[in-house]
Amino acid sequence: MQRKSLLASAMTAAFLIAAFLSPVQAQDTVKIGAYLPMTGTVASYGQMEWDGIQIAHEMKPEVLGKKIELILVDTKSDKIEAANAVSRLVEKEKVVGIIGEAISGNTMAGNPISEAAKVPSVSPTATNPLVTQGKHYAFRACFIDPFQGEVAARFAFNELKAKTAAVIIDIAQDYCVGLGNFFVKEFVKLGGEILSTTYIQTGDQDFSAQLSAVQSTNPDVIYAPNYYTENALMAKQARDLGIKAPILTGDGAQVDALIDIGGEAVENMYFTGHFHPEAATTERGKEFIARFRKKYNKDVDAFVALGADAYFLLVEAIEKAGSTEGPKVRDALATIKDFQGVSGVINMGEDGNPIKSMVINKVEGGKFVYVTTVNP
Amino acid sequence: MTLTIFSQQLINAVSLGSLYALVAIGYTMVYGILRLINFAHGDLLMVSSYAAIYGITIFMLPWYVSFPLAMVFTGVVGILLDRAAYKPLRDAPRISLLISAIGASFLLENLALVIIGGIPKAFPRPDMFARVITVLGVRIQVLTLYIPTLTLILLFGLLFIVYRTKTGKAMRAASKDFETTRLMGINLDRIIAVTFLLGSTLAGAGGIMWAMKYPQVNPFMGVIPGLKAFIAAVLGGIGNIIGAVIGGFLLGLGEILLVALFPGMAQFRDAFSFVILILVLLFRPTGIMGEPITDKT
Numbered sequence: 001m002q003r004k005s006l007l008a009s010a011m012t013a014a015f016l017i018a019a020f021l022s023p024v025q026a027q028d029t030v031k032i033g034a035y036l037p038m039t040g041t042v043a044s045y046g047q048m049e050w051d052g053i054q055i056a057h058e059m060k061p062e063v064l065g066k067k068i069e070l071i072l073v074d075t076k077s078d079k080i081e082a083a084n085a086v087s088r089l090v091e092k093e094k095v096v097g098i099i100g101e102a103i104s105g106n107t108m109a110g111n112p113i114s115e116a117a118k119v120p121s122v123s124p125t126a127t128n129p130l131v132t133q134g135k136h137y138a139f140r141a142c143f144i145d146p147f148q149g150e151v152a153a154r155f156a157f158n159e160l161k162a163k164t165a166a167v168i169i170d171i172a173q174d175y176c177v178g179l180g181n182f183f184v185k186e187f188v189k190l191g192g193e194i195l196s197t198t199y200i201q202t203g204d205q206d207f208s209a210q211l212s213a214v215q216s217t218n219p220d221v222i223y224a225p226n227y228y229t230e231n232a233l234m235a236k237q238a239r240d241l242g243i244k245a246p247i248l249t250g251d252g253a254q255v256d257a258l259i260d261i262g263g264e265a266v267e268n269m270y271f272t273g274h275f276h277p278e279a280a281t282t283e284r285g286k287e288f289i290a291r292f293r294k295k296y297n298k299d300v301d302a303f304v305a306l307g308a309d310a311y312f313l314l315v316e317a318i319e320k321a322g323s324t325e326g327p328k329v330r331d332a333l334a335t336i337k338d339f340q341g342v343s344g345v346i347n348m349g350e351d352g353n354p355i356k357s358m359v360i361n362k363v364e365g366g367k368f369v370y371v372t373t374v375n376p
Numbered sequence: 377m378t379l380t381i382f383s384q385q386l387i388n389a390v391s392l393g394s395l396y397a398l399v400a401i402g403y404t405m406v407y408g409i410l411r412l413i414n415f416a417h418g419d420l421l422m423v424s425s426y427a428a429i430y431g432i433t434i435f436m437l438p439w440y441v442s443f444p445l446a447m448v449f450t451g452v453v454g455i456l457l458d459r460a461a462y463k464p465l466r467d468a469p470r471i472s473l474l475i476s477a478i479g480a481s482f483l484l485e486n487l488a489l490v491i492i493g494g495i496p497k498a499f500p501r502p503d504m505f506a507r508v509i510t511v512l513g514v515r516i517q518v519l520t521l522y523i524p525t526l527t528l529i530l531l532f533g534l535l536f537i538v539y540r541t542k543t544g545k546a547m548r549a550a551s552k553d554f555e556t557t558r559l560m561g562i563n564l565d566r567i568i569a570v571t572f573l574l575g576s577t578l579a580g581a582g583g584i585m586w587a588m589k590y591p592q593v594n595p596f597m598g599v600i601p602g603l604k605a606f607i608a609a610v611l612g613g614i615g616n617i618i619g620a621v622i623g624g625f626l627l628g629l630g631e632i633l634l635v636a637l638f639p640g641m642a643q644f645r646d647a648f649s650f651v652i653l654i655l656v657l658l659f660r661p662t663g664i665m666g667e668p669i670t671d672k673t
Contacts, residue, residue, distance in 0.1 A: 037494075198642050206590065210635055261498040
């Protein structure tokens with residue numbers, strides 16, 4: 001009897017302490033979750049974005065007088081893992097805001113879950129329009145694909161003087177399919193001709209058959225809006241086959257691994273991108289670049305900059321809302337104006353899509369070189 | 377389609393097919409002798425590619441030293457794999473071995489992921505393999521000539537070992553009946569170790585060739601080659617070494633022709649391979665060169 005009551009009182013005490021402790025802890029910090037591909041086929045994106053988020057956290061570690069706690073979950077570059085990651089952040093970690101994912105397909109897997117839980121999310125680099133369409137709590141820090149595809153088409157037609165194009169699309173990625181479609185639409189509208197459209201799949205390594213078919217039509221430009229690994233291998237095989245047409249691609253290519261793997265074959269590859277350090281205009285951007293260079297001893301990539309911007313946007317919205325409640329933060333995010341981000345000035349437009357300028361970069365001498373800026 | 381384009385596609389097909397064949401030889405040999413589908417075979421390709429890279433970048437070895445060393449290293453990893461994952465299950469039902477093989481495959485992939493990280497690495501391709509020659513308007517990467525040559529050399533080497541040496545005789549005996557082979561005074565563990573050494577060294581050769589052709593290396597690079605080699609082996613008649621070579625060539629030819637003739641269907645390339653696998657299993661489970669199915673417990 002005595003032992004039982006001792007046990008009961010000990011348990012009551014434990015419960016009391018636990019009940020007392022947890023709200024105190026919760027009040028101490030503001031939890032922001034991130035779900036990113038740290039491993040798998042697009043790991044470069046996630047790792048770069050995480051680097052950016054951490055520097056951003058260093059620059060602004062507090063909001064509403066509380067410390068910000070970052071929680072990272074790896075999505076392994078996989079759609080199912082991405083959905084699980086968001087569930088975990090929402091249910092177990094009780095985060096007030098979410099950063100992620102890096103690519104469109106995975107963000108579309110994760111968004112419905114944060115949407116249902118009324119937790120605002122900001123993806124650094126998911127550029128497919130469908131990512132935020134019809135969603136109330138989903139935002140992003142980057143421009144969207146229609147703009148990117150159109151600018152690519154205009155650049156190909158006006159600057160590269162291309163009258164004919166071949167399109168090679170990774171059918172497994174919503175991002176690549178979207179970009180391809182918008183490019184084709186605009187290129188045809190301008191008076192160009194699409195000679196062939198062929199498909200590949202994420203993880204494919206042999207493109208010789210597709211490229212031989214492309215070669216037989218001899219296009220002025222190849223539009224291949226795919227991710228960096230496929231792009232690097234494809235460029236190599238294209239050059240081996242003697243294809244000389246310039247290759248034009250999207251923002252997914254601006255990763256060091258592209259140059260590591262592609263080497264000379266990716267020289268003169270053009271791509272539409274979010275950012276180049278040379279084009280950095282904001283004070284925040286300059287400070288960020290300086291800090292990043294000091295810590296990592298290398299230049300800031302678009303993915304690093306956008307990772308940071310996703311963080312800054314969330315924190316700014318929490319501050320503006322004066323609260324961490326989902327609906328209030330969401331409203332603050334939706335009305336962000338003239339926000340001085342690392343990647344440039346951000347105005348939140350319709351559907352949680354920022355309106356911002358785009359840069360065109362190319363590979364030259366084993367480096368990403370800034371070509372020009374295009375405003376919306 | 378002009379003749380030049382057709383010839384180019386044919387070259388592409390030979391190039392891809394010989395690579396599948398090279399990987400399939402090792403796959404099918406291990407199956408032929410142990411009746412074990414070694415799902416970790418593809419991951420041994422990955423091990424060998426990384427070993428070759430590190431030999432060059434960390435130990436500063438020239439490629440002609442680093443590549444053979446990487447193959448030997450992979451052979452040793454294969455033996456260790458057998459000791460750890462398959463030997464304890466020697467007398468267990470076949471399905472346990474299969475599950476263990478799948479586990480070993482995941483283990484290798486994730487181990488590489490933890491140790492090396494997920495970002496793909498470039499493979500240092502020696503210049504002499506990267507050259508491209510032009511014959512009558514058809515561009516041929518010299519690697520496309522080396523890979524089938526190497527495949528044939530390894531094929532004949534393997535056939536010699538299996539059919540002309542004492543160890544080979546013991547291997548063939550083991551493939552018929554473990555128990556009786558043991559009773560005949562043959563050290564079964566040694567024979568199995570040799571089998572894994574050979575099979576994994578072949579995987580090592582395949583890995584290096586694969587990485588030279590598609591010079592991008594990541595922890596999951598072995599998955600697709602492993603699957604394709606498995607399909608090639610089944611198509612040729614799993615367990616039959618010559619069949620593996622034929623199956624590999626046919627699979628490469630089929631994939632390239634699919635894309636060449638129907639460019640809009642290119643995304644169904646992997647699906648095409650799996651359809652072949654299913655059709656073979658349905659209508660001719662023993663494959664092209666297959667022996668009739670025998671009962672062996």
